[in-house]
Amino acid sequence: SAVISQKPSRDICQRGTSLTIQCQVDSQVTMMFWYRQQPGQSLTLIATANQGSEATYESGFVIDKFPISRPNLTFSTLTVSNMSPEDSSIYLCSVEVGTGNEQYFGPGTRLTVT
Amino acid sequence: QQQVKQSPQSLIVQKGGISIINCAYENTAFDYFPWYQQFPGKGPALLIAIRPDVSEKKEGRFTISFNKSAKQFSLHIMDSQPGDSATYFCAARGWSNFGNEKLTFGTGTRLTIIP
Known part of the structure; x- marks a missing residue:
């Protein structure tokens, strides 16, 4: 498995600002993923x-809105840019480890945009 | 075709009973089927997973049953305990348009175990 930490754990931000979320893993991993989970x-x-x-983005997500950095094998950041209330969500970092390709998740960052 | 359908949306089971959550998929290219358990305020935790060449996998009180021909798989929790009360997500691994692997998640089941 892997131990994954995220910072911040939660934040309340104003509309139009940006927030950078950090993801740190306790071991070197090739693949990291960013997910969004809206409440419930x-x-x-x-x-x-x-x-x-x-980074490669799924349909409906664009680099200008969610720029990602991956400077090394243990760290990544996701920025939520020009935020609106619709961006209020939990953002989760995930990594793939092991020969079985298991994915493990961080604790999440709960973002509220006012 | 990338969807994974999960049912029921919520489930209440008495302590000691068997909890059963079902998932169905369409994409035959899916090659790995994990289940995640999520407690409020926490990230999802990998519970158990199966590959399509196996019909059943058991780990402790948790069992996955897999029916390849029906494209269905289910999670069984034996001797359910109040500590099992959580939201459970099934998932299936496929491939994105970029050639990256991609987990597609079901909609989740909120399980409540009552004394």
Whole structure:
């Protein structure tokens, strides 16, 4: 498995501002993922971030809105830009480890946009 | 075709009973089927997973049953305990348009175990 931490754990932000979420893993991993989970809802993949390459975004998510950095094998950031109340959600970092390709999730960042 | 349908949306089971959550999929390219358990305010935790070449996998009180021909799989929790009260998500692994693997999640089941 993997131990994943996220910062901040929660934040309340004003409309029009940006927030950068950090994800730190206790071991080197190739693949990292960012998900969004709206309250009481399922998880939706935002993008996949592999070290050394550009992040790839799922349909409905764009780099200008959710820029991602992946500077090394243990760290990634997701920025939520020009926020609106519709961006209020839980943002989750996930990593793939092991030969079985298991995905493990961080504790999430709960974002409220006012 | 990328959807995973999960039922029921909510489930109440008495302590000691069997909890059963079902999922169905359409995409035959899915090759890995994990279940996640999520407590309020926490990230999802990997519970158990199965590959389509196996019909059943058991870990402790948790069992996955997999029916490849019906494209269905289910989670069984034996001797359900109040500590099992959580939201459960099934998922299926496929591939995105970019060639990256991608987990598609079901809509979740809120399980409540009553004494």
